[in-house]
Amino acid sequence: MSHYRVTAVVNGDSVDFPCDAGETLLDALRDRLGLTGSKEGCASGDCGACSVMLDGRLVCSCLVLAAEAGGREIETIEGMADGNALHPLQRKFLDLGALQCGVCTPGFLVAAKALLDRDPDPTETDVRYWLAGNLCRCTGYDKIVRAVLETAEDMRGA
Amino acid sequence: MRYEAPDTLEAAVGLLSAADGAARVLAGGTDLLVQLRSGPVEPDLVVDIKRVPGMDAIVEEAGGFRVGAAVPGAALGEHAGLRAAWPGVVEATELIGSTQIQGRATMVGNLCNASPAADSVPAMIAAGATARIEGPGGRRDVPVEEVATGPGRTSLAEGELVASVFLPARPARSGDAYLRLIPRTEMDIAVVGAGVSLTLGENGAVSAARVALGAVAPTALLDRACADAIVGAALDAAALEKLAAAASAACRPIDDKRGTVAYRTRVAGVLARRAAAIAWARAGGRA
Numbered sequence: 001m002s003h004y005r006v007t008a009v010v011n012g013d014s015v016d017f018p019c020d021a022g023e024t025l026l027d028a029l030r031d032r033l034g035l036t037g038s039k040e041g042c043a044s045g046d047c048g049a050c051s052v053m054l055d056g057r058l059v060c061s062c063l064v065l066a067a068e069a070g071g072r073e074i075e076t077i078e079g080m081a082d083g084n085a086l087h088p089l090q091r092k093f094l095d096l097g098a099l100q101c102g103v104c105t106p107g108f109l110v111a112a113k114a115l116l117d118r119d120p121d122p123t124e125t126d127v128r129y130w131l132a133g134n135l136c137r138c139t140g141y142d143k144i145v146r147a148v149l150e151t152a153e154d155m156r157g158a
Numbered sequence: 159m160r161y162e163a164p165d166t167l168e169a170a171v172g173l174l175s176a177a178d179g180a181a182r183v184l185a186g187g188t189d190l191l192v193q194l195r196s197g198p199v200e201p202d203l204v205v206d207i208k209r210v211p212g213m214d215a216i217v218e219e220a221g222g223f224r225v226g227a228a229v230p231g232a233a234l235g236e237h238a239g240l241r242a243a244w245p246g247v248v249e250a251t252e253l254i255g256s257t258q259i260q261g262r263a264t265m266v267g268n269l270c271n272a273s274p275a276a277d278s279v280p281a282m283i284a285a286g287a288t289a290r291i292e293g294p295g296g297r298r299d300v301p302v303e304e305v306a307t308g309p310g311r312t313s314l315a316e317g318e319l320v321a322s323v324f325l326p327a328r329p330a331r332s333g334d335a336y337l338r339l340i341p342r343t344e345m346d347i348a349v350v351g352a353g354v355s356l357t358l359g360e361n362g363a364v365s366a367a368r369v370a371l372g373a374v375a376p377t378a379l380l381d382r383a384c385a386d387a388i389v390g391a392a393l394d395a396a397a398l399e400k401l402a403a404a405a406s407a408a409c410r411p412i413d414d415k416r417g418t419v420a421y422r423t424r425v426a427g428v429l430a431r432r433a434a435a436i437a438w439a440r441a442g443g444r445a
Contacts, residue, residue: 002160021161021204022194044192046345048258057232057261063191064262065184067161068206111257132344133256 011079019066028066037077048134051107058114077106098147100138163206175317186262189271221327227266246334250281272306280353280370281336293318306377332357333440335433349417352429374409381408393438402427
């Protein structure tokens with residue numbers, strides 16, 4: 001297995017890390033950079049627990065090679081709060097109890113933020129389709145969808 | 159395994175041609191990375207083509223559109239001109255996977271992965287799209303229906319890759335559509351898919367048509383009998399019934415967990431009929 005050095009921007013910071021050719025971006029984020037917020041659920045792009053932004057697009061980091069990330073900009077759940085100030089979506093997920101075990105939550109938050117960044121006024125159907133690639137196996141989806149819709153409403157009013 | 163990200167097509171072809179063992183092209187990676195993890199053979203070389211200039215571009219050409227091999231589905235959907243010209247192709251591609259998958263998955267990857275159930279492929283075939291293949295012997299353009307030869311197999315020679323897909327200029331008074339059946343509303347693989355592109359003559363009758371079916375044979379099928387069933391007349395109920403019968407007759411499906419031979423055969427007729435009706439409406443057809 002060949003080794004590579006990758007320089008990328010993660011949550012606004014320049015990072016430099018080694019990786020193997022077959023290593024995923026998810027593994028590099030978690031094991032090389034200590035950013036363990038992104039979770040591995042399925043490792044096949046079905047569950048969305050590893051969702052990150054890659055050059056402005058929502059992707060599953062388990063389906064990206066770490067070596068591909070050279071020169072790219074990555075945003076993870078760790079970059080979502082502004083210091084100690086939670087993002088409105090994070091605040092709302094807590095207020096509404098839109099989580100249970102929490103494994104899917106980082107992926108839902110990253111994906112939901114991507115939606116609200118491009119569409120501040122989505123319908124419930126928009127939210128459900130946009131989040132179809134994020135699976136939750138304990139809470140179910142109603143509280144999550146409600147949290148996203150209420151956050152959108154709050155942010156539009158702000 | 160070795161990872162390479164060349165910045166020219168020539169270098170990509172050179173790497174693929176010179177590879178000792180198995181070599182794979184990486185574009186969006188949504189199929190390849192799953193195969194790297196669970197596939198029987200790990201490739202010796204992965205060639206990432208996303209650093210090659212132009213691979214991520216949609217370019218107007220001869221009244222049509224050339225879509226680079228690294229253009230993700232999300233970018234396709236955001237391209238107003240392409241969406242207006244070939245809505246069936248764009249919708250078919252957007253059916254693939256989730257939002258996250260759309261951020262990476264490409265039409266060319268969908269073609270080269272050579273699944274019989276690939277959603278974008280029947281739509282591209284119906285549209286008369288061609289694949290631009292670059293290889294050690296130079297460049298060749300081939301109809302999309304000639305790329306896949308069976309599940310997971312393509313007609314690409316060693317060292318060749320598909321660099322882009324070309325969607326031709328849309329003729330006047332024409333429309334396209336793609337429909338698939340899945341047992342849920344999102345995130346699934348087609349039980350059957352049907353793509354239809356048709357053009358109307360001055361008199362309002364169908365003057366030309368291309369009908370392609372997915373997941374009912376080892377590769378997506380371009381079926382002449384389906385087109386013949388609707389060319390020459392208005393798309394009335396009788397023509398649609400003829401089309402449905404021709405589509406069912408073209409099927410050579412398998413039984414698997416997604417559907418039986420009998421079910422797929424019947425559904426192919428229904429989807430071809432419905433897709434044709436949508437294409438007809440988009441072409442401006444009036445009953």
